[in-house]
Amino acid sequence: EPEVTQTPSHQVTQMGQEVILRCVPISNHLYFYWYRQILGQKVEFLVSFYNNEISEKSEIFDDQFSVERPDGSNFTLKIRSTKLEDSAMYFCASDNRGRYTGELFFGEGSRLTVL
Amino acid sequence: DAKTTQPNSMESNEEEPVHLPCNHSTISGTDYIHWYRQLPSQGPEYVIHGLTSNVNNRMASLAIAEDRKSSTLILHRATLRDAAVYYCILREKRQGGSEKLVFGKGMKLTVNP
Numbered sequence: 001e002p003e004v005t006q007t008p009s010h011q012v013t014q015m016g017q018e019v020i021l022r023c024v025p026i027s028n029h030l031y032f033y034w035y036r037q038i039l040g041q042k043v044e045f046l047v048s049f050y051n052n053e054i055s056e057k058s059e060i061f062d063d064q065f066s067v068e069r070p071d072g073s074n075f076t077l078k079i080r081s082t083k084l085e086d087s088a089m090y091f092c093a094s095d096n097r098g099r100y101t102g103e104l105f106f107g108e109g110s111r112l113t114v115l
Numbered sequence: 116d117a118k119t120t121q122p123n124s125m126e127s128n129e130e131e132p133v134h135l136p137c138n139h140s141t142i143s144g145t146d147y148i149h150w151y152r153q154l155p156s157q158g159p160e161y162v163i164h165g166l167t168s169n170v171n172n173r174m175a176s177l178a179i180a181e182d183r184k185s186s187t188l189i190l191h192r193a194t195l196r197d198a199a200v201y202y203c204i205l206r207e208k209r210q211g212g213s214e215k216l217v218f219g220k221g222m223k224l225t226v227n228p
Contacts, residue, residue, distance in 0.1 A: 004158075033215065035159075043159060043202075043218040056215060091158045095214075104151075104216060106158035 002026045004107035006092050012113045016081050021110045023075045023092030032075045033093040033104070034067065036060070043091070049075065082114045119203045121222040127193045128227050135188040135222060137203030142183050147206050149216065150177065150188045152199040159202065159218070162188065198226045 005024045013019050025032050034046040047057040049067055066078045075094075079086055089109040120138040127133040139148065150162040163170055163177045165186070170177040176189040190197055200221040206214055 031214075035218075042220055043153070045215045045217060048215055093158075103161040103164075104159075106160065109158050 002105075004092055004094055004105050006090075006107035006110050008110055009108070010111040010113070012115065013082055015084060015114055019079045019082055019112060021077045021090050021092075021112070023077070023107055024073055025075055025092065025094030026096070026105055027073070029094035029096040029105070031055075031095050032067075032069070034077045035091040035093065035106075036088040037091065037109075038088045046077075079112075082112075084114050087112055087114045119205060119219060121201070121203050121219070123220070124223040124225065126225045126227060127190075129195060130192050133190040133193045133197070133224065135190070135201055135203075135224065136185065137187070138185045139203070139205055140184045142205055143207070145207050148177065148179060148183075148186050149204045149206050150175070151202045151204060151216070151218075153202070153221070154196075154199045162201070164206070193224075193226045195226050195228060198224055200224075
């Protein structure tokens with residue numbers, strides 16, 4: 001069964017450092033998302049991406065965040081200067097609206113710890 | 116985004132059916148009812164979705180009230196692996212554009228052996 005893969009599974013970084021989280025969405029999918037979940041809290045939408053541009057973003061997704069699809073397979077989330085409050089699980093997701101099944105496929109997540 | 120209301124938690128016994136309720140009294144005509152679940156330390160996982168008619172798939176059944184203001188996710192035989200947080204989410208189907216999911220707190224299902 002196709003799956004969304006994310007790397008790294010866990011990253012520890014110092015406050016102020018740049019972090020890039022990587023995702024490989026399912027190959028024929030067209031819509032890509034990043035969500036985050038702070039420990040013990042809700043899963044929160046960050047950003048959606050379609051046709052090489054951001055289609056929607058939340059208030060959380062400020063200027064410190066950026067997304068990119070550099071090579072047609074990877075989908076990355078960059079945090080320019082990490083803060084303590086960026087510590088969370090980050091989930092990538094994808095779906096294919098061309099064959100709308102209603103199903104959003106999520107990866108296993110990347111745990112980011114900011115010290 | 117239209118909101119849903121779920122109990123904070125439920126308990127069930129292994130191999131028995133479980134009915135997980137969800138209220139969505141402000142649902143609009145274009146909202147689909149989606150259910151996802153999140154097992155411990157994993158990403159959310161799609162369970163089922165529907166619009167007006169009841170739906171069945173290999174994982175579960177979804178019973179939707181006639182007025183669409185509530186729905187029930189039915190696990191026909193709960194297993195220990197079904198212990199998770201279950202999210203009932205309304206998702207607007209639009210022509211083009213993102214259809215983000217807005218997660219609430221969900222409902223924690225505990226399955227007793």
